[in-house]
Amino acid sequence: MNRWLALAPLVVLAALALLFGLFALKHDPHVQPHALVGKPLPQVSLPSLDDGRPVSLASVVSGRGGPVLVNTFASWCAPCELEAPQLMRLKAGGAVLVGVAYKDAPDNTKAFLARVGDPYAARLVDRDGRAGIELGVTGVPETYVVGADGVIQKKYAAPLTDKDVSDLLRQLRR
Numbered sequence: 001m002n003r004w005l006a007l008a009p010l011v012v013l014a015a016l017a018l019l020f021g022l023f024a025l026k027h028d029p030h031v032q033p034h035a036l037v038g039k040p041l042p043q044v045s046l047p048s049l050d051d052g053r054p055v056s057l058a059s060v061v062s063g064r065g066g067p068v069l070v071n072t073f074a075s076w077c078a079p080c081e082l083e084a085p086q087l088m089r090l091k092a093g094g095a096v097l098v099g100v101a102y103k104d105a106p107d108n109t110k111a112f113l114a115r116v117g118d119p120y121a122a123r124l125v126d127r128d129g130r131a132g133i134e135l136g137v138t139g140v141p142e143t144y145v146v147g148a149d150g151v152i153q154k155k156y157a158a159p160l161t162d163k164d165v166s167d168l169l170r171q172l173r174r
Contacts, residue, residue: 036135039151040151041144042057044056044135045057057070060122067147068097069097069143069144069168070097070100070135070146071100071120072102072135079141080141088119090168094169096121098121099113099119103126104125141160145168145171
């Protein structure tokens with residue numbers, strides 16, 4: 001009986017470590033992944049992947065006549081490669097996508113798009129991640145639904161799923 005009493009503090013300590021490891025330590029109360037939903041797209045300019053000229057993200061999105069999907073991705077991102085077929089499905093369904101290559105070298109981005117397919121109407125480069133900070137990027141891939149008025153309507157902070165694509169295509173057809 002005394003042996004079990006001696007082990008009790010270790011059992012309690014292990015239980016607390018598990019509890020903090022699963023919940024408390026992985027949650028940062030300051031991170032608000034959807035903080036920009038309902039707000040205008042940040043005014044950032046990025047070089048075009050095609051010719052390197054600076055382009056305003058807002059100008060690429062505006063004037064398209066409907067919602068535009070802004071997708072952050074990178075050639076070094078394994079989930080981005082898994083998401084690529086979903087983006088191609090969106091393009092085939094009539095969605096307009098703007099790609100922002102996040103913290104990636106342009107040559108690597110071009111090779112990545114040549115390999116997995118290029119669903120983007122415009123391709124921009126965020127080499128140092130500053131635009132990602134403005135957008136509130138917490139990791140790639142992330143997709144923002146931006147209305148014709150330039151306001152962010154929704155954010156997907158993970159690779160798009162079949163269900164997400166179906167929902168987005170249904171929303172775009174309205």
